[in-house]
Amino acid sequence: MDANEQKSDRPTEVRFAASTTSVDAIQRAAYRFGDRFSVELLPGVDEHICILRSRDDADLDEETENFRVEVLDQTLRVRIRKETEPIRTMILAKAFSRTGVVDPQDLD
Amino acid sequence: MSRFRGAEAFAASGDDWQLLPFRFERLNGRVLVTNMVGEHLVLSGEDFEVLATGELPADSDLVRRLRAKQVIKRSGERAPLSLLALKARTRHARLAESTGLHIFVVSLRCEHSCPYCQVSRQSEDRDRYDMTLATAERGLDMTFRSPSRSLKIEFQGGEPLLNFGLIEEVVRQAEVRNRDEGRDLGFVIASNLALLSDEVLDFCARHNIHISTSLDGPADLHNRNRPRPGRDSWERAVDGIRRVRETLGVDHISALMTTTKRSLDRVRDIIDTYVDLGLRGIFLRPLSPYGFAIKTKSYSAYDAERWIDFYREGLGYILELNRQGLDLTEYFSTVILRKMLTNVEPGYVDLMSPAGIGIGALVYNYDGSVYASDEGRMLAEMGDETFRLGHLEVDTYESIMTSEALLAPLEESFALSAPMCSDCAFETYCGSDPVYHYATSGDFLGRKSESDFCRRNMAIFKHLIDLYENDEFARRTFLSWAGR
Amino acid sequence: MISLRGRASDFGPGQHLDRAVWMVVDRDRLTPQRHGRAYKLRDCEEAPPGFGLYLVDDARFAPRDGAWIALPPLLRYVAAGDVISASESGEHVRVLWRAGSPNNSVLLTERCDHYCLMCSQPPKERDDDWLLDNAAELIRLLPTSTPGIGFTGGEPTIYGERLIELLRLCRNLLPDAGVHVLSNGRRFANFGFARSWASVDNPRMMVGIPLYGAEPALHDYVVQSEGAFEDTVRGIVNLGEVGQRIEIRVVIHQQTAPALPEIAEYIARNLPFVEQVALMGLEMMGFARANVKDVWIDPLDYQPELREAVSLLALRRVRTMIYNHQLCLLDRELWPFAVRSISDWKNEYHAECTDCSARDRCGGFFFSAKYKVSESIRAIPAAETQAPALLSLGR
Ligand code: SF4
Ligand code: SF4
Numbered sequence: 007m008d009a010n011e012q013k014s015d016r017p018t019e020v021r022f023a024a025s026t027t028s029v030d031a032i033q034r035a036a037y038r039f040g041d042r043f044s045v046e047l048l049p050g051v052d053e054h055i056c057i058l059r060s061r062d063d064a065d066l067d068e069e070t071e072n073f074r075v076e077v078l079d080q081t082l083r084v085r086i087r088k089e090t091e092p093i094r095t096m097i098l099a100k101a102f103s104r105t106g107v108v109d110p111q112d113l114d
Numbered sequence: 115m116s117r118f119r120g121a122e123a124f125a126a127s128g129d130d131w132q133l134l135p136f137r138f139e140r141l142n143g144r145v146l147v148t149n150m151v152g153e154h155l156v157l158s159g160e161d162f163e164v165l166a167t168g169e170l171p172a173d174s175d176l177v178r179r180l181r182a183k184q185v186i187k188r189s190g191e192r193a194p195l196s197l198l199a200l201k202a203r204t205r206h207a208r209l210a211e212s213t214g215l216h217i218f219v220v221s222l223r224c225e226h227s228c229p230y231c232q233v234s235r236q237s238e239d240r241d242r243y244d245m246t247l248a249t250a251e252r253g254l255d256m257t258f259r260s261p262s263r264s265l266k267i268e269f270q271g272g273e274p275l276l277n278f279g280l281i282e283e284v285v286r287q288a289e290v291r292n293r294d295e296g297r298d299l300g301f302v303i304a305s306n307l308a309l310l311s312d313e314v315l316d317f318c319a320r321h322n323i324h325i326s327t328s329l330d331g332p333a334d335l336h337n338r339n340r341p342r343p344g345r346d347s348w349e350r351a352v353d354g355i356r357r358v359r360e361t362l363g364v365d366h367i368s369a370l371m372t373t374t375k376r377s378l379d380r381v382r383d384i385i386d387t388y389v390d391l392g393l394r395g396i397f398l399r400p401l402s403p404y405g406f407a408i409k410t411k412s413y414s415a416y417d418a419e420r421w422i423d424f425y426r427e428g429l430g431y432i433l434e435l436n437r438q439g440l441d442l443t444e445y446f447s448t449v450i451l452r453k454m455l456t457n458v459e460p461g462y463v464d465l466m467s468p469a470g471i472g473i474g475a476l477v478y479n480y481d482g483s484v485y486a487s488d489e490g491r492m493l494a495e496m497g498d499e500t501f502r503l504g505h506l507e508v509d510t511y512e513s514i515m516t517s518e519a520l521l522a523p524l525e526e527s528f529a530l531s532a533p534m535c536s537d538c539a540f541e542t543y544c545g546s547d548p549v550y551h552y553a554t555s556g557d558f559l560g561r562k563s564e565s566d567f568c569r570r571n572m573a574i575f576k577h578l579i580d581l582y583e584n585d586e587f588a589r590r591t592f593l594s595w596a597g598r
Numbered sequence: 599m600i601s602l603r604g605r606a607s608d609f610g611p612g613q614h615l616d617r618a619v620w621m622v623v624d625r626d627r628l629t630p631q632r633h634g635r636a637y638k639l640r641d642c643e644e645a646p647p648g649f650g651l652y653l654v655d656d657a658r659f660a661p662r663d664g665a666w667i668a669l670p671p672l673l674r675y676v677a678a679g680d681v682i683s684a685s686e687s688g689e690h691v692r693v694l695w696r697a698g699s700p701n702n703s704v705l706l707t708e709r710c711d712h713y714c715l716m717c718s719q720p721p722k723e724r725d726d727d728w729l730l731d732n733a734a735e736l737i738r739l740l741p742t743s744t745p746g747i748g749f750t751g752g753e754p755t756i757y758g759e760r761l762i763e764l765l766r767l768c769r770n771l772l773p774d775a776g777v778h779v780l781s782n783g784r785r786f787a788n789f790g791f792a793r794s795w796a797s798v799d800n801p802r803m804m805v806g807i808p809l810y811g812a813e814p815a816l817h818d819y820v821v822q823s824e825g826a827f828e829d830t831v832r833g834i835v836n837l838g839e840v841g842q843r844i845e846i847r848v849v850i851h852q853q854t855a856p857a858l859p860e861i862a863e864y865i866a867r868n869l870p871f872v873e874q875v876a877l878m879g880l881e882m883m884g885f886a887r888a889n890v891k892d893v894w895i896d897p898l899d900y901q902p903e904l905r906e907a908v909s910l911l912a913l914r915r916v917r918t919m920i921y922n923h924q925l926c927l928l929d930r931e932l933w934p935f936a937v938r939s940i941s942d943w944k945n946e947y948h949a950e951c952t953d954c955s956a957r958d959r960c961g962g963f964f965f966s967a968k969y970k971v972s973e974s975i976r977a978i979p980a981a982e983t984q985a986p987a988l989l990s991l992g993r
Contacts, residue, residue, distance in 0.1 A: 040563035182812035593913035
């Protein structure tokens with residue numbers, strides 16, 4: 007079909023506001039879709055611009071939407087990781103410390 | 115009037131929630147959330163929004179569920195931290211304690227000529243392709259140098275029964291050594307059973323040896339996969355299985371199948387064959403990408419998708435049989451379910467991170483070379499020595515375990531720091547399998563978005579969670595598999 | 599129902615007993631021991647000399663010499679091997695131990711830092727340390743071969759180290775006895791106390807700790823105390839760290855029933871090191887009556903949750919038991935988990951039970967079931983007790 011031919015070689019542009027979306031999140035999202043399309047990322051002060059190029063005839067219209075959702079999810083993942091990193095480190099330290107999982111406060 | 119306070123009085127106030135580390139994955143509109151140690155819960159899209167935006171209400175079903183699964187806590191609470199630490203420690207301790215598997219390739223010779231097997235030789239040249247006693251003894255030295263409390267020695271080939279004399283000697287010597295060591299010692303012979311004699315059976319019975327054999331399914335499938343003079347591989351295997359069941363006991367025999375293109379639409383026939391033989395479980399095994407299979411391009415014919423369908427259909431059929439009262443376990447799912455539903459680390463080499471190579475298994479080849487895994491040895495037979503860790507004549511346990519050939523893949527493949535895996539909700543169920551990724555993509559890590567390993571595992575994880583959440587019978591069956 | 603305390607119908611005028619706790623002996627179980635022994639006289643029997651106390655059923659047969667108590671009619675069952683305590687004058691009598699009962703449990707205090715919605719033994723805030731002293735005396739009097747003893751409260755751990763001393767005494771004097779202590783577990787959040795507990799070093803000792811939720815809000819509400827869940831869970835973890843045997847008890851009522859699967863999942867994942875989990879039917883006593891609106895639930899109505907909870911635990915190899923349930927209200931599949939546990943003195947049957955073929959295996963009723971019981975109690979026809987369970991829960 008006509009449409010089929012078009013979608014394989016026409017790159018699509020997606021923009022993200024730099025104030026809410028980090029380059030890191032975009033890169034992580036891009037990595038996840040590596041088998042379906044490639045992402046060229048042009049970081050900017052106000053906006054990050056992504057150029058999506060299809061591999062293997064993936065339907066870019068549909069993929070663009072998936073990519074947007076994924077970038078949002080990755081932004082959330084980055085946030086969760088940042089917010090929980092200290093607690094994570096603390097739990098692991100506790101797990102492998104010599105006193106074991108007992109709270110130091112409780113050792114009287 | 116009452117001296118009692120209502121439930122509201124004990125509900126937490128809404129603004130001091132702290133997130134605990136968690137990961138998520140969208141599943142058709144719903145969202146899977148896993149906590150730091152891999153306990154899961156499935157939330158509706160709306161509930162997940164509430165969690166994501168951080169505007170959690172004071173008390174609600176959602177808050178209860180999130181607290182129960184240690185996804186959130188109040189700032190003063192310490193119990194959730196202790197519990198997460200305890201679970202992380204338990205898992206890790208089991209990992210460190212996991213059975214050390216020591217594989218002795220006692221002979222490379224084999225009387226079969228299977229097309230996907232790249233290691234065996236059809237040769238009468240014993241001197242060239244059999245392990246010598248001196249090499250085996252060095253292998254035993256190394257086995258007993260490993261710290262695990264339980265040691266499993268597995269004899270492989272080629273066809274190991276072609277060098278049965280050596281097996282007897284290794285078993286005897288290992289038992290003598292173990293009198294002082296007191297480890298939990300076990301033996302397995304991986305054989306096609308074509309050469310199973312009463313003498314072998316008798317020896318196995320006396321030394322409590324387990325037999326693991328190959329069974330690809332019904333006769334036509336099996337015999338096409340495994341040509342041997344007389345075209346009777348299946349008949350011999352089946353006869354062998356019957357005899358092992360009766361002389362050693364049902365729990366001393368297990369069968370492993372090799373999945374080929376021809377297997378893919380015969381999963382029911384394959385399972386029926388296993389059931390008919392009275393085997394208690396089956397391992398719906400992914401097709402191996404190694405060695406001959408890659409050379410002949412027979413691997414590329416299988417895309418991950420077709421295998422996943424094969425697995426889904428097989429698992430569905432196994433559950434159906436269980437529903438009818440048969441006790442039949444699918445072992446690949448069981449490995450994953452144990453990680454999903456318990457704090458036990460099953461120590462299955464392909465699904466471990468850090469990778470199970472070296473720690474989970476060492477392979478002593480017939481010629482004395484040491485490999486990080488059986489697959490690593492197969493690659494070597496094809497001329498790629500990447501996973502060769504050293505040689506029994508010149509290396510010590512320490513030099514093997516600190517060799518670059520082991521540490522580099524371990525480090526580079528570590529899932530917790532790998533792109534995609536580090537954020538993956540399934541990371542604790544999964545593994546890093548550097549040998550696989552090396553074989554398929556040339557580096558230890560592999561790009562997970564393009565990796566069939568990842569695609570296949572993710573599909574299985576999602577499928578298992580879907581069944582667990584929505585089908586009471588499957589849930590119970592899964593719990594009982596995990597609890598074994 | 600058997601009474602465990604009463605007022606003497608008569609007692610020696612002006613007497614002062616020199617101790618509170620007495621082991622009962624009689625003509626058939628005569629022993630050369632006199633210390634702490636009370637001799638139970640038959641009617642018209644001549645009193646053998648040398649006992650510090652005599653018990654009679656009828657004051658007319660009181661001995662001429664020595665201190666005596668005439669038991670009230672409801673306590674006349676007291677027999678050799680039983681242990682009683684008496685007030686100094688002999689007027690008030692309690693039965694501490696019944697040799698014929700397999701489940702003797704000893705009340706150590708009525709004080710408690712919880713105020714559970716369904717508490718069958720509502721706490722009293724008054725000094726009752728003498729109960730602990732009596733328990734120690736009881737232990738000293740019991741035969742060395744005593745097979746088991748339970749301690750309850752109130753909250754026994756309020757005694758701290760004094761409880762530990764009692765348990766040590768128990769280990770030393772009753773080496774064969776399984777020792778079961780009921781506690782809300784909070785004090786073990788203090789690791790020092792958990793270690794003290796472990797130092798008793800009795801492999802036959804187990805602590806039973808209730809858990810009413812998989813998160814704080816529900817548990818704290820049920821026990822009416824903020825921070826309880828946090829302490830109890832940390833206490834259980836600490837006990838696990840020092841290798842102690844733990845039983846988790848979940849009383850099923852209107853508040854906890856819907857959360858049963860969550861609680862089971864929580865235990866299976868977080869506390870799999872516990873030895874067993876007891877899922878208990880509600881006893882309609884004490885506060886349970888005051889809060890009947892908030893706690894009563896017909897067991898028939900929570901069978902799906904109970905089934906799910908049992909599979910989540912038992913299939914993962916956590917030993918699971920169902921206590922205090924009538925079989926006719928219990929899903930057929932759960933029967934193998936039901937334990938006949940109601941202490942004999944509360945075990946009374948419904949009219950339906952007369953023709954029931956499951957009567958021998960049935961958990962029976964608490965005495966308090968008179969107050970409220972499910973409408974669905976139905977005799978089970980013989981054919982049905984044989985019917986196999988549809989799905990096996992791993993037993
Ligand atoms: S390989 Fe795939 S499924 Fe496994 S942890 Fe990595 S991203 Fe997740
Ligand atoms: S009728 Fe009575 S004896 Fe029978 S199961 Fe019900 S409560 Fe038990």
